Amino acid sequence: MSKTLREAYGESLLKYGRDNERVFVLDADxxxxxxxxxxxxxxxxxxxxxxxxxxxxxxxxxxxxSVGFIPFVNTFAVFxxxxxxxxxxxxxxxxxLNIKFMGGYGGLSDSFDGPTHQSxxxxxxxxxxxxxxxxxxxxxxxxxxxxxxAIEVEGPMYIRLSREATRTIYTPGTLFETGKGKILxxxxxxxxxxxxxxxxxxxxxxxxxxxxGISAGVVDMFxxxxxDKELILDCAxxxxxxxxxxEHSIIGGLGGAVAEVxxxxxxxxxxxxxxVNDRHAECGPYSALLKKYGLDAEAIAAAxxxxxxxx
Amino acid sequence: xxxxxxxxxELEELCKKFRIDVIDTLHSVQxxxxxxxxxxxxxxxxxxxxxxxxxxxxxxxxxxxxxxxxKGHAAPMLYxxxxxxxxxxxxxxxxxxxxxxxxxxxxxxxxxxxxxxTTGPLGLGLSACVGMALGLKHLNTDATxxxxxxxxxxxxxxxxxxxxxxxxxxxxxxxxxxxxxxVQLDGTTDEIMPLGDVKAKFKAFGFEVFECNGxxxxxxxxxxxxxxxxxxxxxxxxxxxxxxxxxSFMEGKNIWHGxxxxxxxxxxxxxxxxxxx
Numbered sequence: 018m019s020k021t022l023r024e025a026y027g028e029s030l031l032k033y034g035r036d037n038e039r040v041f042v043l044d045a046d047x048x049x050x051x052x053x054x055x056x057x058x059x060x061x062x063x064x065x066x067x068x069x070x071x072x073x074x075x076x077x078x079x080x081x082x083s084v085g086f087i088p089f090v091n092t093f094a095v096f097x098x099x100x101x102x103x104x105x106x107x108x109x110x111x112x113x114l115n116i117k118f119m120g121g122y123g124g125l126s127d128s129f130d131g132p133t134h135q136s137x138x139x140x141x142x143x144x145x146x147x148x149x150x151x152x153x154x155x156x157x158x159x160x161x162x163x164x165x166x167a168i169e170v171e172g173p174m175y176i177r178l179s180r181e182a183t184r185t186i187y188t189p190g191t192l193f194e195t196g197k198g199k200i201l202x203x204x205x206x207x208x209x210x211x212x213x214x215x216x217x218x219x220x221x222x223x224x225x226x227x228x229x230g231i232s233a234g235v236v237d238m239f240x241x242x243x244x245d246k247e248l249i250l251d252c253a254x255x256x257x258x259x260x261x262x263x264e265h266s267i268i269g270g271l272g273g274a275v276a277e278v279x280x281x282x283x284x285x286x287x288x289x290x291x292x293v294n295d296r297h298a299e300c301g302p303y304s305a306l307l308k309k310y311g312l313d314a315e316a317i318a319a320a321x322x323x324x325x326x327x328x
Numbered sequence: 329x330x331x332x333x334x335x336x337x338e339l340e341e342l343c344k345k346f347r348i349d350v351i352d353t354l355h356s357v358q359x360x361x362x363x364x365x366x367x368x369x370x371x372x373x374x375x376x377x378x379x380x381x382x383x384x385x386x387x388x389x390x391x392x393x394x395x396x397x398x399k400g401h402a403a404p405m406l407y408x409x410x411x412x413x414x415x416x417x418x419x420x421x422x423x424x425x426x427x428x429x430x431x432x433x434x435x436x437x438x439x440x441x442x443x444x445x446t447t448g449p450l451g452l453g454l455s456a457c458v459g460m461a462l463g464l465k466h467l468n469t470d471a472t473x474x475x476x477x478x479x480x481x482x483x484x485x486x487x488x489x490x491x492x493x494x495x496x497x498x499x500x501x502x503x504x505x506x507x508x509x510x511v512q513l514d515g516t517t518d519e520i521m522p523l524g525d526v527k528a529k530f531k532a533f534g535f536e537v538f539e540c541n542g543x544x545x546x547x548x549x550x551x552x553x554x555x556x557x558x559x560x561x562x563x564x565x566x567x568x569x570x571x572x573x574x575x576s577f578m579e580g581k582n583i584w585h586g587x588x589x590x591x592x593x594x595x596x597x598x599x600x601x602x603x604x605x
Contacts, residue, residue: 073458075452076453076455076458076486079445080445080457080458080459080463083445083460084464086466104455107447
């Protein structure tokens, strides 16, 4: 295990934001949790803590963006995509103001705080907003690229982070491309398309399947919007079986985005959805929650076998 | 510095023209908000034609003042004022709220030159003005941010969140102007959500508070001058206004928040605004 994604985020934000006078960082009284405090301590003149006022935070960010700054707004994903949504829609989606929405504690990662603090709908919500790009980070080096990219590229972005650590998948300095998934493993029987913390379990599932003689590919679809249609259709036509895996509701997130691509194409392929099955979770240790709600390697492997059997 | 009698009369003539033209537009397109447009007329006129640094030939001028109509539904009056200022042809007013128009039902910063911020959903405009003010201070400009707010709007809790952040970060380049007409969509503010002692509330939230008659251009100018002199905290001018001001059958009536004007009403309204009755 490497460092937590939030720790990686705090470090990257400081690394790329310290000398860039256009970067402003805002938080809603959870900067110690989101780790935006790392930037706040070093650059207090460009750090705004609005208190427990997420909607106001997004509004203040809109004002900063309108006069040329690049504001990063930080709070838990569940609050950003709900209380922060009106500002996201009005100012960033409709008016294209350059705000970076950093959804901390994504998925079930705020495990002990329970369903009120977990976020299983944020990707679906933010994905429907025109002009938004939506990312779900899968490891610390990807987080680093996402932060750098968010500063360099103009436009509204929602970037989901995690409270937890993930296994390191990439090497330092790995380059990514918006709208391009990363092929992590080739396979010919099925393709597992995952993102966020699920990528590591997708790789484990591919190992489990390999021992049974099943060849499953793995794609890290860290960019949910714009989605990599070309790669999805290429995988679907090669393997005929797609398994989407996300730490999110099975409604409207990565699985939905992939299904939209498949449904509109002429490629015949089966899709299985791994995610939380239209319900709220509960509190408990993170790994126990992932297991109980069907988000571990065994569940992904089983779904892949189901997909193959439906071909 | 007070207004000369001549300048005062010029501003009043502008207001008279804007009121007539807005009623004319709203009648011709049969949609849009008359009540709040008429009440905010002098506030916008004084800002754009007397007090604020705004240049339509250089709309992106970084050090310009920012005027934000946070009560976005009064867009017709904002558009009429912007057109007069030279941001777009006055003739374009007839496209208000129509398909393919640049003059959307509520102001959009991408669509209409001169609109600083997209507004309409109430409650977040002041937050954005706080962000603008802090950003402009960080850039060491002497620009002022004017947030033109409605009194119904301050039912929204986010307004008070914005007030707290303006006070915390000493946004003394922020001047809010409250179009205090005491009427909202469903009824009077007293009926729908009593605002209590508005002056004391803003004071308690860290603002320097000024009061004036929001239909008196001279009083508005003086209040803005006083607010600009405040250091270390944001200011608000509580501008006492009348919803539907200038058209007696609309004055103080919540039904005129967003009702279309029929031909008979139009004739009466225009005659009154022109001083023909």
